Amino acid sequence: MDVIxxxxxxxxxxxxxxxxxxxxxxxxxxxxxxxVMGSLAVLYLLLGAEFIAAAQVIVYAGAIMVLFVFVIxxxxxxxxxxxxxxxxVRFLGIPALVMLLGLLAYFVQRLFPRGDMVxxxxxxxxxxRDIGMALFTTYLLPFEAxxxxxxxxxxxxxxxxxxxxx
Amino acid sequence: xDSFIVISLVKAAIVFxxxxxxxxxxQWVERKVLAHIQVRPxxxxxGPHGLLQPVADVIKLLTKEDLVPPYVNKPLYLLxxxxxxxxxxxxxxxxxxxxxxxxxxxxxxxxLTDLNIGVLFVLAVSSMGVYGVAFAxxxxxxxxxxxxxxxxxxxxxxxxxxxxxxxxxPLLVSNTLxxxxxxxxxxxxxxxxxxxxxxxxxxxxxxxxxxxxxxxxNRVPFDLPxxxxxxxxxxxxxxxxxxxxxxxxxxxxxxxxxxxxATLLFxxxxxxxxxxxxxxxxxxxxxxxxxxMVALYHGIHFARRRDKxxxxxxxxxxxxxxxxxxxxxxxxxxxxxxxxxxxxxxILFLFMWVRGTLPRFRYDQLMGFTWKWLFxxxxxxxxxxxFLVAWWS
Numbered sequence: 001m002d003v004i005x006x007x008x009x010x011x012x013x014x015x016x017x018x019x020x021x022x023x024x025x026x027x028x029x030x031x032x033x034x035x036v037m038g039s040l041a042v043l044y045l046l047l048g049a050e051f052i053a054a055a056q057v058i059v060y061a062g063a064i065m066v067l068f069v070f071v072i073x074x075x076x077x078x079x080x081x082x083x084x085x086x087x088x089v090r091f092l093g094i095p096a097l098v099m100l101l102g103l104l105a106y107f108v109q110r111l112f113p114r115g116d117m118v119x120x121x122x123x124x125x126x127x128x129r130d131i132g133m134a135l136f137t138t139y140l141l142p143f144e145a146x147x148x149x150x151x152x153x154x155x156x157x158x159x160x161x162x163x164x165x166x
Numbered sequence: 167x168d169s170f171i172v173i174s175l176v177k178a179a180i181v182f183x184x185x186x187x188x189x190x191x192x193q194w195v196e197r198k199v200l201a202h203i204q205v206r207p208x209x210x211x212x213g214p215h216g217l218l219q220p221v222a223d224v225i226k227l228l229t230k231e232d233l234v235p236p237y238v239n240k241p242l243y244l245l246x247x248x249x250x251x252x253x254x255x256x257x258x259x260x261x262x263x264x265x266x267x268x269x270x271x272x273x274x275x276x277x278l279t280d281l282n283i284g285v286l287f288v289l290a291v292s293s294m295g296v297y298g299v300a301f302a303x304x305x306x307x308x309x310x311x312x313x314x315x316x317x318x319x320x321x322x323x324x325x326x327x328x329x330x331x332x333x334x335x336p337l338l339v340s341n342t343l344x345x346x347x348x349x350x351x352x353x354x355x356x357x358x359x360x361x362x363x364x365x366x367x368x369x370x371x372x373x374x375x376x377x378x379x380x381x382x383x384n385r386v387p388f389d390l391p392x393x394x395x396x397x398x399x400x401x402x403x404x405x406x407x408x409x410x411x412x413x414x415x416x417x418x419x420x421x422x423x424x425x426x427x428a429t430l431l432f433x434x435x436x437x438x439x440x441x442x443x444x445x446x447x448x449x450x451x452x453x454x455x456x457x458x459m460v461a462l463y464h465g466i467h468f469a470r471r472r473d474k475x476x477x478x479x480x481x482x483x484x485x486x487x488x489x490x491x492x493x494x495x496x497x498x499x500x501x502x503x504x505x506x507x508x509x510x511x512x513i514l515f516l517f518m519w520v521r522g523t524l525p526r527f528r529y530d531q532l533m534g535f536t537w538k539w540l541f542x543x544x545x546x547x548x549x550x551x552x553f554l555v556a557w558w559s
């Protein structure tokens with residue numbers, strides 16, 4: 001049952017991810033990205049990380065992607081025209097892709113030895129309490145640094161937007 | 167294992183049927199309440215007191231022509247009502263209507279599934295509901311629909327923040343994310359409810375939650391997405407027949423969801439306002455009995471000729487309901503259901519009352535209100551609650 005669900009949602013995630021790039025209309029790409037986020041949440045759920053799954057849906061699918069869609073709608077962005085592919089893309093594209101996938105597969109094989117396979121529902125540190133403890137003790141510095149980074153980005157966006165207005 | 171599947175299927179069927187009937191009749195109740203606020207009778211033609219009006223409405227919507235305009239973005243146009251409906255109905259599956267009870271020898275919880283992150287599940291599902299409205303507005307290829315969709319997504323993103331913060335503070339007090347545990351910690355009486363209980367009573371959070379809930383469900387005074395005097399009908403202007411109905415139903419389903427969330431988080435869910443040893447077991451029977459007596463009195467001293475027959479029948483129905491509430495074998499599961507329905511119904515009535523009373527906000531007022539007042543207030547409330555909870559324990 002777990003394996004079937006995993007296969008279904010893994011395939012959905014990959015297909016949606018490819019669709020993000022293939023679609024010419026920004027809204028269609030955004031919808032596909034929502035699909036990716038949703039199926040990732042299901043994969044987290046299968047592993048037993050309920051809190052992360054819920055946070056994935058609330059934050060990524062529910063808040064960030066809504067903002068994306070909102071901005072696309074606000075700017076009324078139309079469909080992009082497909083441009084002719086350059087010579088390099090036509091000849092080197094597929095070999096480069098195959099090489100990248102091969103390298104990824106090789107490193108995943110090397111980094112995670114066969115001994116510890118992923119078990120469905122085997123992840124136990126996923127309760128809200130565990131994650132809160134980890135965030136505010138072990139990873140306190142990276143956590144705060146990230147929030148300051150986000151704050152800087154927000155301030156930067158406002159500065160840029162004000163400059164346009166003047 | 168098999169019995170688990172069978173019980174779950176039966177429960178799902180019951181909950182689904184009850185929810186859809188409630189949805190249809192909630193609309194009738196709303197029209198009646200609004201009508202009486204405006205001193206007019208409301209639906210009166212189809213059935214006694216317009217009681218069959220929802221049935222007539224459903225038949226009308228089902229048999230209407232289903233028109234898809236030629237200029238719409240078809241995939242998203244068709245996806246939007248489906249998405250809105252699914253997300254609105256999905257959250258009901260974690261809402262607990264009562265404790266673990268024994269019905270006909272089967273022991274089961276009055277809840278479809280008890281997730282340990284139930285609160286987050288409801289938040290996640292409701293945050294996905296924005297897409298239905300946003301896509302509907304965009305895919306319709308109509309300026310009014312687009313404006314409605316834009317307003318709605320901006321409003322929902324903005325009000326989700328105070329809503330989530332207002333939910334977080336009773337969670338701090340109760341120290342759990344499971345909805346049934348949340349109710350269990352509020353048992354014992356009205357002074358144990360999260361609104362009044364704890365190191366810091368959550369009255370402010372409750373008010374913030376209600377205001378944000380009005381905005382999240384696009385209700386008056388925050389119904390700018392469908393402001394009919396500016397936007398015709400807002401995001402669903404290009405929808406007809408069942409597609410229109412699904413937007414309509416999703417709005418009412420969302421109302422039921424937020425009302426039950428308010429009940430569970432702040433008002434103690436299915437527990438009675440005072441303990442059973444002081445007679446809260448008999449309260450429903452007394453209420454229905456009193457209603458029956460009133461009907462009987464007016465049947466005897468009738469104002470119109472037909473009241474002589476109709477009101478005693480109504481009185482008899484009320485007496486039967488009162489008697490059912492006194493039976494020991496039904497009390498176990500009927501009492502929690504009664505209190506849950508009473509509290510949720512009270513909040514739903516508040517929704518209708520506000521709709522009949524308040525005018526609509528202006529758009530800049532709407533946004534200024536949430537960012538300048540509601541969000542800081544919710545933040546402050548969360549901070550104070552957090553400090554007091556940490557200091558108390």
